[in-house]
Amino acid sequence: MLNTRHLRAFLTVAQSGSVIRSSELIRRAQSAVTRTIKELEKDVGVPLFERRAQGMLLTEFGRALQVRVERAFAEMDAARAAFTAACPAVKSVAQAPIFALAIGRQRLLVFVELVEQHHMGAVADSLGISQPAASQALREIESGLGVRLFSRSAGGLQPTPLGALLGMHIRRALAEIRAGELEIASLQGAMAGSVIVGTLSLGRARLLPTAIIRLMKQYPKLTVSTVEASFEHLAMRLRAGDIDFMLGALREPEHTIGLSREVVTHDLLSLVVRKDHPLARKRQITPADLSAVSWVLPQRGTPTRELLERALAARGLGKARVAVETADLAITRGLLLGSDLMTAVSAHLYHHEIAAKLLAVLPAALPETRRPIGILQRPSSSPSLAARLLMDELHAIGKL
The missing domain is CATH 3.40.190.10 (Periplasmic binding protein-like II)
Incomplete structure (x- = not known):
């Protein structure tokens, strides 16, 4: 699993083609940038760059990861813009480490889980860490921003509007990073990893099981996870980047504003x-x-x-x-x-x-x-190869 702290250095080297130029951009020693790239390559298990006299050239693995990392940072840049507009008097906001993903992946997970679960103890248990470690993660993020992100209530820790917004963008950024890891695995010929599908009742009985069986015959190392819940809850998780796509009966367009729709078949x-x-x-x-x-x-x-x-x-x-x-x-x-x-x-x-x-x-x-059965996605999302393959199977079955 790659370390999110290494991603800014990776991206600047990928975009500039030079360790020297990258070290100037992120104000770190050249040796530190070189070490960071080596550690990142060790994390993912493949070479991300070819070292040549004319500079650092991306491998096919590096190019796949660059696309996903750029999308992850676009999410964090959107969060930065929202915080800067909402807190113009807080000077520390614009340079907060969270927006550069310069915080460990586990601490990012603590934050997004706390937005969802509201209880520090429950989050610590779900991630297998101590409660003091979970509390420290929140303190680090809040102190870096100079903004309170949660308030205490009878129901536990409740995210402020800015806290909930930040949680959504971090979830989306982490989803892009996971997709990058999966795409590197697929380029290695493993097609490992998982697809997460939010399912409504009309997608569960025939379409999805048949599609999964067909997909697993071709890619036995792939796993598919399903999330069963109400339309409203699944749509919220889709927008947050927690699931790859939704499958089921399509609601009227006014209920799916902000989501793209693909009809797979029809039902009576x-x-x-x-x-x-x-x-x-x-x-x-x-x-x-x-x-x-x-x-x-x-x-x-x-x-x-x-x-x-x-x-x-x-x-x-x-x-x-x-x-x-x-x-x-x-x-x-x-x-x-x-x-x-x-x-x-x-x-x-x-x-x-x-x-x-x-x-x-x-x-x-x-x-x-008669009603349409289909797929819902975030229009700005770029599904992983595995997710695209599963959706292709669904479309093929829908035509039978």
Whole structure:
């Protein structure tokens, strides 16, 4: 794992092509810059430069890392500009070490985890360090800035608006650095590392598992991590750079402002009941059947509920008579198997139960419920090669 303290020297050598010029720019001895580059190359396990008489030339590994390091520093420059504008009287802000990533990687992780978890003890436990070490990391960052970044409350340490902003930019910078490490591994032919996907229900059942299986056959050393949460929580983590992309039913454009959308496929709601349900024997489902049945559905205001109510209204029916409100697929499955309740759901979510003839899809078309399933990304992000490969697999499966 590379040391973030070495990145400023690396970038100035990469951009200037000279250790001498780099030492002048960052005001460090030439021997210190040379030593820093050697330590960084030891961290990543590959040569980043070719040493030639005319200067330092980037290798293919160095070029890949340079792109990611430049993006990481762009995030920190944006944070610096925000702090400078918000705290014009604090002279130490512009030159704070945090903006040059001149702080150890673990201390950066302490800060971003504290923004998320709010408790010093919990952060120390999650990172495997002592609580005094975690507290020291925060003191170092705050003293370097000359600005308080957290306030104490009954709920623990709460980030100030500037603290939350800094946490977001550090998360994005660290994500770029991780991507650089993965790309170096891929250039070595290892294609190691991981992809982190935020998943909504409609991406989990068929699309993502199939894509992962296909990807792992080609790159067995690659790992995929998934994060399951609400749309709002995943969108927040996507914007912060914690996940590579989101997969699931795409919300209306006004709910995804600031994110780029790629449609992978489309889906329709199906009416699903147990195999011995009275309606399962019918060849045609009438509006009267739908008005008489009791439903198990997600809560009011969710996309599935709104789509179903739109379809019922198109048939001149009132609101569904909902006996149970739940978005949990396991609970819904249990209720369907043991009662005469009906649900409206993507049939992919119960593919195995339908194939095993435990559940049945009723013969009722709901064209009004067609919705796009796709990928959400930050428009300014540059996905790692592994993430791009997984997205390519998703698009290929969506066309089947």
